[in-house]
Amino acid sequence: MDVTVQSSYDDVIESAVKVYPSSLHSFSVKNTADEVLANATAELTGNEALLTQLNIVTSYSADASGEFTVLLPDTNALPAGASYTMNVAASGYNSEDLTLNSDNATHNLVLTEVANGITLIGAITVGGSQNLLDEPPVVTLDYADGSSDVISVSVTSATQASFSQEIDLNEKSLQLLSISQAESVTIELDVSNVMQTQTIDIFLLNNASVVITTEIDTPVDTTDGASSGGGSLAWFSLFLLVLLRLGSPLIKNGDERK
Structure with missing residues (x-):
């Protein structure tokens, strides 16, 4: 229903109000x-x-x-x-x-209670002029059965946000974690091998219309200095930093890899 509010006062503008x-x-x-x-x-x-x-x-x-x-x-x-x-x-x-x-x-x-639960914890930081308060990031978790969850994100400032999601691995198999933001490069992380609680530090670069896919536990090197599409991207070099803080059961393994 549309309602028009009128006034006989010169300094008051009539306004249309929609009522549901x-x-x-x-x-x-x-x-x-x-x-x-x-x-x-x-x-x-x-x-x-x-x-x-x-x-x-x-x-x-x-x-x-x-x-x-x-x-x-x-x-x-x-x-x-x-x-x-x-x-x-x-x-x-x-x-x-x-x-x-x-x-x-x-x-x-x-x-129902979580029987085999893990938690994905994420800390998001931007590295440019992006404003997370104006354009909050969207975090999506895809599962192997084709379903997905849009994870609630808490924005604490223009440059920082965080999320936390519990998953029962007896109910769902993890597939892909996507982090997108209107002014930033979209990041997609392969989480299919994650079997325990994990913390991920995510650094969002300015939007360059590039989507990067990488395994979550693989060192990330996304420097792209090669030409592509007839050299249209020869000017572009992208450095993506995804820091992983693993739960304590994996710390020794991380040290051994060093």
Whole structure:
């Protein structure tokens, strides 16, 4: 519904306001023992342009009863097929992805415990004029079964951000970790051989329209001084630094390689 606000005052401009009917979604999060998960969190995605336009909060935390609510524009008033997606997670449990529409507004979730869990921890730093506050990085984790998760990223300053993602290797096999940012080179890391918690320090260079793929535990040398495409890239030299801080069980192996 469009509403036009008019005024008889010369210094007030009339404005058109779009109003959407809303739908209140309620969530309850428990584990398989029927215990509430008060540490559950949720990230809302899908229809990002509309969520941003309406300034809708996209991050939520459960209360002491493992419950929270989200007020969203009614999908019945949006174009056909419109929906939202939400990832619900809790420390020590496998996360769950939901598709939200106004046909079902009550969501009772049961999260299963992580049986063979690892954590991917990332620290992102930029090396140029990029501004992570204006253009936050997007981190995507692809699995061998073709599915993927968009990992929540915490931006702490214009030049620094971080992420942490728990994965149950009994449920998913890791494939590829991608880090992209509008003003930076996209980085893709092969994580198919990662079998334990690992910390990755990622340095983003200014965008040069180049995508680099490398194994996460392989020394990275991306200096490109050769000509390509008839010499169109002969001028370009790219240095990518990806520093890996391995968990303590791998430190000895790292020393032996030295």
